Amino acid sequence: MQLSPEQTEKLLQGNYAFSLWSLSMLITRLKGVYANTQTPEALDTCTGELNAFINKFRKIMGHDYTLIEKL
Numbered sequence: 443m444q445l446s447p448e449q450t451e452k453l454l455q456g457n458y459a460f461s462l463w464s465l466s467m468l469i470t471r472l473k474g475v476y477a478n479t480q481t482p483e484a485l486d487t488c489t490g491e492l493n494a495f496i497n498k499f500r501k502i503m504g505h506d507y508t509l510i511e512k513l
Contacts, residue, residue, distance in 0.1 A: 445492050454488060462502070464495075
């Protein structure tokens with residue numbers, strides 16, 4: 443699964459509760475990055491970081507992966 447920039451933006455603007463602490467921390471940091479700039483380049487950077495995280499930790503994400511898939 444690869445998030446699109448549109449899905450990333452929805453994720454960053456939403457208020458989702460994730461069970462994986464490291465995912466919550468990443469999203470909190472990316473929300474700050476995107477809130478400060480809101481440029482297409484910043485969104486692409488956030489999308490890349492989220493996709494890298496998801497690809498690396500997909501097997502342990504469980505319910506969080508299912509929630510992100512539905513975006």
